[in-house]
Amino acid sequence: MKIVVTVKQVPDPNGAQALEPDNTIARDREVVLDPGDEYGIEEGLQLKEKHGGEVVLVSMGPEKARDAIRKGLSMGADRGILITDEQLAGADALLTARALAAAIKAEKPELVICATESYDGSTGMVPPMLAELLGVPQLTFAKQVEVDGQQVTVHRQTEEGYQVVEGSAPCLVTVTAGIAEPRYASLKGIMAARSKEVKVLKLGDLGIDRGQPAETVESIADADAREAGEIVEDDGSVGVDRIMAVLQSAKVL
Amino acid sequence: MNGREDSVDKARAGPEKAGVWTWVEDDLEVLGVAAELAHGLGGRVRAVTGTGKPERLAALGADRGYVVDGLDEYDAERWVTALTGCLGQERPAAVLLPAGAAGDDLAPRLAAALDAACVMDCAALRAQAGGLLVLRWAHDDRVQERWLAPPGLPLVAALRVGGRGTPPSRPRPMDVRRLPAPAASGRARLLKRLPADPGSVRLADAERIVAAGLGIGERELLGPVQELADLLGAALGASRPLADKGWVPFERQIGTTGQSVRPRLYLAIGISGAVQHTAGLKDVDTIIAINTDPSCPMMARAQLAVVGDAREVVPALVERLRAFRTERAPV
Ligand SMILES: Cc1cc2nc3c(=O)[nH]c(=O)nc-3n(C[C@H](O)[C@H](O)[C@H](O)COP(=O)(O)OP(=O)(O)OC[C@H]3O[C@@H](n4cnc5c(N)ncnc54)[C@H](O)[C@@H]3O)c2cc1C
Numbered sequence: 360m361k362i363v364v365t366v367k368q369v370p371d372p373n374g375a376q377a378l379e380p381d382n383t384i385a386r387d388r389e390v391v392l393d394p395g396d397e398y399g400i401e402e403g404l405q406l407k408e409k410h411g412g413e414v415v416l417v418s419m420g421p422e423k424a425r426d427a428i429r430k431g432l433s434m435g436a437d438r439g440i441l442i443t444d445e446q447l448a449g450a451d452a453l454l455t456a457r458a459l460a461a462a463i464k465a466e467k468p469e470l471v472i473c474a475t476e477s478y479d480g481s482t483g484m485v486p487p488m489l490a491e492l493l494g495v496p497q498l499t500f501a502k503q504v505e506v507d508g509q510q511v512t513v514h515r516q517t518e519e520g521y522q523v524v525e526g527s528a529p530c531l532v533t534v535t536a537g538i539a540e541p542r543y544a545s546l547k548g549i550m551a552a553r554s555k556e557v558k559v560l561k562l563g564d565l566g567i568d569r570g571q572p573a574e575t576v577e578s579i580a581d582a583d584a585r586e587a588g589e590i591v592e593d594d595g596s597v598g599v600d601r602i603m604a605v606l607q608s609a610k611v612l
Numbered sequence: 613m614n615g616r617e618d619s620v621d622k623a624r625a626g627p628e629k630a631g632v633w634t635w636v637e638d639d640l641e642v643l644g645v646a647a648e649l650a651h652g653l654g655g656r657v658r659a660v661t662g663t664g665k666p667e668r669l670a671a672l673g674a675d676r677g678y679v680v681d682g683l684d685e686y687d688a689e690r691w692v693t694a695l696t697g698c699l700g701q702e703r704p705a706a707v708l709l710p711a712g713a714a715g716d717d718l719a720p721r722l723a724a725a726l727d728a729a730c731v732m733d734c735a736a737l738r739a740q741a742g743g744l745l746v747l748r749w750a751h752d753d754r755v756q757e758r759w760l761a762p763p764g765l766p767l768v769a770a771l772r773v774g775g776r777g778t779p780p781s782r783p784r785p786m787d788v789r790r791l792p793a794p795a796a797s798g799r800a801r802l803l804k805r806l807p808a809d810p811g812s813v814r815l816a817d818a819e820r821i822v823a824a825g826l827g828i829g830e831r832e833l834l835g836p837v838q839e840l841a842d843l844l845g846a847a848l849g850a851s852r853p854l855a856d857k858g859w860v861p862f863e864r865q866i867g868t869t870g871q872s873v874r875p876r877l878y879l880a881i882g883i884s885g886a887v888q889h890t891a892g893l894k895d896v897d898t899i900i901a902i903n904t905d906p907s908c909p910m911m912a913r914a915q916l917a918v919v920g921d922a923r924e925v926v927p928a929l930v931e932r933l934r935a936f937r938t939e940r941a942p943v
Contacts (some may be wrong), residue, residue, distance in 0.1 A: 370870070394868070432833065453724060478868075481750065482732045485721040487688065492723035496800040497688050499717045514806070517713035521806040528801055536869045537862075588899075588913070590906055593920030599928045602900055603936070605916045608897045611820060611844060611877050611938065 360412035360506060360528070364403045364436065365459060365489070366396040368420050368427035369479040370399040395474030397541035400431045402534050402537055403472050404542070406506055407554075413437045415466055419447060419458050425561040433544035433552035444562040446569050452480075454570060456488035461565035463493060469528040470511065475500060475535050483533075489535040498526050499533040630655030635718075636664050640672055642710045642771050644779020645737065647673030652739035660698050666788045667926035673782035687713040689797035692725050697794060699726070704766050705816040706737065706744060711770040719770040730764040731759050732890065735772060771845015774895070778828055815847050815864065818878040823849035823866060825889075827903060828922050831859050836926045837881060843933040851874065851883045866892040881920045885910025902926070 371389040403414040416431045418424050428439035429525040442458050450458070461470060470583075471493070476483035490497035501513035503522070511530055515522045544552070562569070591601050606612045632652040634646040643659055650657045650673075659674040662683030668676040678698045683691070691714075695707070707722065709715040711733060714859035724728055735747040735756060744767050746759040759768040815821065822833065822841035841848045848864055855865035866873055867889040876897045883889060883901070893899075901914035902925050911917035918925060 360722070452720065452730060453727075456724060483716060484723070484732055487717060487720035488724035488730075489858050490688070491692065491721040493855050496797060497717065497721065498800060499688075500713065512803070515713075523803040523806060525801050525803050530799070588911075588915045590911070590916050590917045590919060593902075593918050593925055595924070596928070598918035598920045599932050601916055602918060602925075602929055603903075603932060605900055606844070606877075607899065609877055 360406060360410045360470060361466070361468045361539065362406060362412060362414045362433070362470045362472060363402045363463050363466055364399045364414060364416050364472045365433070365474075365485075366400065366416050366418045366427055366431055367477050367479075368418065368424040369393045369477060370605050372478050375465045381467055387461070390423065390426070392430040393474060395476065395478060395536055396427075396431070397434070397539050398536055399472040399474050400434055400436060400599055401445055401539040401541040402504055403470075404435045405539055406504070412469075415440065415468070417462050417466075418442070419455055421448075428557055430544065432555045433556075434481060434542055435548055436555075437555040438555050438562060441557055442560045442562075446562050450481060450569075452484040452512070453488055455564050456485050456492055457567050458562070458565055459485070460489055460492035461567055462560055463489070466596050467529075470506070471495070471508075471529070471531040472504075474529065475533045477598040486531060486533045493529075493531065496526045496530045497533070498530060500535055501532050502535050502538055503536065504538070519534075533597045615922045628667065628797060631657045631658055631702065632656075632697075633660065633699065633704045633707040634674075635660050635709050635715075636669060636824075637661060637693075637710075639710050639773050640664075640668065641773045642708050643669065643672045643674065644776060645771055646706075646708050647779065647782055649706060649737050649739060649744075650902070651710075653703060658698075658704070660695060662694075664791070666786065670786035671781050671783050672779050673784065674786050675784060675790045677786055679788060680793050681790055685802055686717075686798055687796055687802070688721050689715055689799065691718055691796055692722050693794040693797075695722055695724055697791070698789075703764075705739075705763070706761075706767045706769060708737075708769050708771050710773045712773075715770045716772060719768050723768040726766055728768050729761045730768045730770075730912070731761070732770045733772060734769045737769060737771075772895075775803050780812045815849055815866070815871050816873055818847035818849075818873065818875050819877075820844055820846035821849045821866075821875040822846045822879045822881070823883060824854060824860075824881045824922075825851035825883030826853045827884070828854075828926075829882070831857075833923060833926065834859060836930050840930050840933070843930065843937065844879070845875070846875075846877065848878070851886075851889050853890055868892065880910050880914070881926060884908045885913060915927065 382501045407414050410584045414436040416436050417437040463521050473486040498513045500516045502516050505513040509528045512525045515524050523543045632646045632650040634642050636643050636659050646657050656675040658676045659669045660678040662680050666677045680694050709719050721851045731746045731751045738745045743763050744761045748757050750757045849866045850860040850864045854860050855862050867897045868891045872892045874894045878896045879903045899914040900916045901910045902918045906919045
């Protein structure tokens with residue numbers, strides 16, 4: 360089974376400062392492979408181990424995003440494709456999906472795996488857009504994926520529980536964190552990754568143009584319309600008194 | 613693709629295209645928001661439904677209702693076909709969908725099909741000069757972003773619902789169009805529904821959660837913490853280190869690599885409030901935190917921050933709640 364996993368490089372979620380004072384994600388931080396994508400790669404690798412085939416990583420980003428691909432290759436993926444073009448800087452979700460779709464179409468995969476959402480954007484828009492542009496069914500929020508021939512069955516997480524949804528390949532699956540514990544890259548894997556192919560594609564190679572940006576961020580404000588909380592020092596009973604009062608006013612008691 | 617681009621151009625040049633479309637099933641809140649937005653835009657409201665009742669749509673401000681007969685089980689491709697079918701050549705200002713397992717899945721796909729802008733996790737929308745202003749929750753709800761969608765391009769918005777209450781009544785004559793549901797794609801089929809497995813999804817559904825972190829110090833304190841949860845009718849949650857230690861099952865872990873939860877009450881005991889933890893807290897009404905460190909992020913987030921030692925506060929609270937329950941118990 361030929362599997363494409365989309366990956367993205369993001370500011371390190373474990374960095375001390377998650378947001379800049381102006382509420383944007385700090386850009387100058389260390390960048391890493393999106394932890395959410397590690398689950399996708401792991402799932403792809405496990406499916407390959409069971410069913411054979413190939414795992415291809417596709418990423419769009421600056422030249423530096425090659426490191427994120429490299430990390431996935433050292434986990435065991437076979438090769439990578441990096442879409443990088445100055446004209447793509449600041450691409451919105453639909454343009455991102457278009458670029459990814461163009462690169463993925465050429466690969467003719469049977470399965471495309473994406474993380475449910477990226478750490479930095481956290482909008483989750485790209486995967487369903489990608490499915491639409493590829494013209495394939497989408498099986499989202501999967502916490503379990505099974506493949507049997509051309510049948511792909513997922514356990515889809517919903518508000519009420521799970522749905523067991525079956526799709527036929529080619530299809531796109533988004534996986535939730537925790538679907539499989541991502542493996543560590545072994546030393547051997549890291550060495551092997553150095554000689555694995557990472558193909559670079561420009562906008563022109565994909566036959567798409569930049570187009571008009573659709574939606575743009577105007578400004579970002581603290582959500583703290585929340586009034587500042589109350590702080591009490593517990594001296595043995597004040598804390599418990601206040602907790603009881605808050606529980607009562609919140610109608611918990 | 614070409615056909616779509618033509619219609620984009622027409623819409624950009626065209627006259628009044630300020631309609632607001634919604635997809636409404638049993639949750640009518642989104643229709644209220646659509647009616648409000650359409651009012652601001654001076655446009656009309658179109659509501660598409662598979663199972664909703666047309667009378668209710670009219671009462672809440674829809675000018676036209678599309679009832680797609682037989683459109684029941686959600687399937688992304690089929691719904692996109694149904695909605696684009698209803699839209700026809702129209703290029704509305706906005707299409708509002710309720711956020712959730714189906715809406716979040718549908719909105720981006722529909723946007724790609726319509727060549728539209730798309731914004732998820734929307735809190736509010738407003739018409740203003742220069743386009744539609746959208747407020748959206750971002751970065752684990754720590755901030756609200758203001759997005760501007762330019763006019764001429766439809767905006768597909770997944771709107772967080774809950775908390776706005778029933779929209780005001782705006783009765784009006786509505787024309788109802790009935791159309792048959794498009795055939796199921798057949799390429800994705802719902803086989804069955806499984807109930808939430810008790811450990812995990814009960815936590816996601818829980819209205820009240822008592823959660824413990826490393827600050828409880830020792831495993832033995834989990835006993836009183838569990839008792840506290842039971843007394844409050846709450847589910848037990850935990851930060852990752854407790855799951856890593858095997859003190860609680862993995863399904864109890866809240867955060868980026870665990871569960872996302874939306875309780876009304878979150879009582880955090882000895883949890884510092886690392887981003888990876890609070891990322892799992894969505895739309896919590898009331899947070900109470902118990903911690904020795906008044907300056908940690910969880911305390912800053914709490915409506916009530918109790919500075920104290922969990923080993924003292926938890927047993928004292930358990931005792932007080934027990935007494936409270938006994939007083940209230942019928943004799
Ligand atoms: C990739 C990645 C993913 C992660 N995913 C998750 C996740 O899903 N969920 C998650 O929770 N974490 C996750 N983490 C870990 C996260 O970064 C934090 O390390 C973790 O949440 C901290 O847990 P804690 O608050 O229990 O412990 P600590 O940060 O050690 O906090 C303990 C708190 O207890 C207080 N305390 C100490 N003694 C007492 C006392 N006697 N009484 C009361 N309070 C006391 C301290 O003041 C402190 O605030 C992840 C980390 C990484 C790197």
